[in-house]
Amino acid sequence: MKKVAFKTLGCRLNQYETDALASQFQDKGYKLVQFDEAADVYVINSCTVTHQSDHKSRNFINQANRRNKDSVLVVTGCMANNAKEELENREEINYVVENDQKTSVFSLVDAHFKGEIVHPSKLNTDLFSYGATDKGFHTRSMIKIQDGCDNFCTFCIIPSVRGRAASRPIQDILKNIRDVISQGAKEIVITGVNIGRYDFEGYKFDDLIEQILDLDGDFRLRISSIEPDGFGAKFLGLLNHPKMTPHLHLCLQSGSESVLLQMRRMYTVKRFKEIVQVIRAKNPDFNITSDIIIGFPDESEEDFSATCDVIKELNFGHVHTFKYSVRKGTRAERMPNQIDERIKTNRSEILRDLSEETKLNYRKSFIGYYQSVLVEKIDGEIAGGYGEHYIPVQFTGKEIQKNHFYQVKITGIENGSDPILIGELV
Structure with missing residues (x-):
């Protein structure tokens, strides 16, 4: 072998x-x-x-x-x-x-x-014929619906290395999901490069999500990284579906309107805040996580402060920070006023500390409440997995099985770089 x-x-x-x-x-x-x-x-x-x-x-x-x-x-x-x-x-x-x-x-x-x-x-050129993922590295079953991107943000090299946007046929996606559910998948994760721009023969992203949620089976649906401009009111309404997990990774990139404009992002900070407010109005503990780029060309101290203010205001569950990196062939490569690496590093440290603080505060808010945990790891009688809000949870129990849901009451939190909720099996 x-x-x-x-x-x-x-x-x-x-x-x-x-x-x-x-x-x-x-x-x-x-x-x-x-x-x-x-x-x-x-x-x-x-x-x-x-x-x-x-x-x-x-x-x-x-x-x-x-x-x-x-x-x-x-x-x-x-x-x-x-x-x-x-x-x-x-x-x-x-x-x-x-x-x-x-x-x-x-x-x-x-x-x-x-x-x-x-x-x-x-070799054959094919973006979607990957087959099953049942013997992969993850308990959650990821489903690819789309590849490539047509946005051409000024900092991004992805359109060059992933190509133009292409959407997978909707019936192929639904069949793929039915197959993995029949094989025992309990959590479906929708993935792609720019999934909100899914468009196949008139079916848009929210149409696809609606059809997935209507499928039979004991599963929950999670949306991976999505752009704030890739969906509308219909999708926001679907977030309250009982099979939909209360978590979105919305890519902000900067809290400065002028920086977003220079990045050629397709939304404003104002619009981003409105989306979060609509989501949280219906579900106050909904987990919003995000990406932030530090040190984009000509980013001033005021721009950076605006980003910090947005993170504090929106109470993100997690912020993934990147120092801006020049990518050859992008528009941002040719922009003046590139930021000194030492300034980028300093701002990154400030933002990471702020992110860790908001993450810890957000996770502490779940103490005393319940999470439906999909078990991914078992060590003796200690089980670990993720709750519906995509927060790691650890609990103790006998005869626990992987890839099964367990109702857990959160009793505490274990501090660290990625704080883990500690709970009791109900």
Whole structure:
């Protein structure tokens, strides 16, 4: 039995695609092992959103355990598109596979071990035929509905490495979800590059979500990262559906109107606040998480202060902060008044401290209340998973099973970089 190891960087879409590839390899008789173990195949699903992402991807390429001289190293993902020539010139990498051919990674490796050397450019181009993810790395079942983006934000390289927006046929999506539910999936996570812009033969994003919620089965639905301009009133109404989880990751990027304008974002801070207010008016404890970019060109102290003020005002459940990173070929690369790296670092530290404070305060508000926890990990009698608000919960109980829901009363919180709610099994 050959062994395969994966390392995934970046977004949920990459995580989904790795889960599907890992499932395919196992279905074909491979054993899944940790990335730091000896394996016959190493697959690195890379990210290139920032310089830090590139650095991490290169580090994992360097760290790929090549104890078996006949092992195969495949690098795919966004860095494979953005730095293809550089990667192809590295002797230790056998194959560099771009995003739109990622579905064929297994067939490429299979051909290699049969003595057929196939150039990745000859692989089939297909964004959606990944198959099941039942043998992947996550209890939650991610479903890809869309790929690519047409927004062309001035800082973003994603349209260059993921291509223009493309939506998956709605019947394929619904069949995929029915299949994973029949296999026991309890939580469905909708993913893509810009999912709010889903558009297939007249079906928009909210139409798709409505049809998913109408499917039979004991499951809950979670929406992954979404742009604030990608939906309307109909979708906001669907957030109260009993199968919908009370959590959205809404990408703010900056709390300054002028910075958003320079970023070419398709919304305003005012509109973002209105969306949050509408959601929280119906569900005050709804978890809103977000992304913030620090140090965008010409970001003033006033702009940065405006971002901090928005974070305090909206009581985010979590804020993922990024230092702005110049991406070659983007409009922001050519903008004047690039911010000094030391200023970016200082602002990042301030924002992270603020984010940790708001996260802790938000999670403390659940003490004394209940969460429906989908168990993902069990260590003896200690079980861990996520509640419906996408907050980690740990509790103790006998005969607990993975991938099952348990009602838990929250009794306390364990402080740390990612505070965990502590509860009692009801």
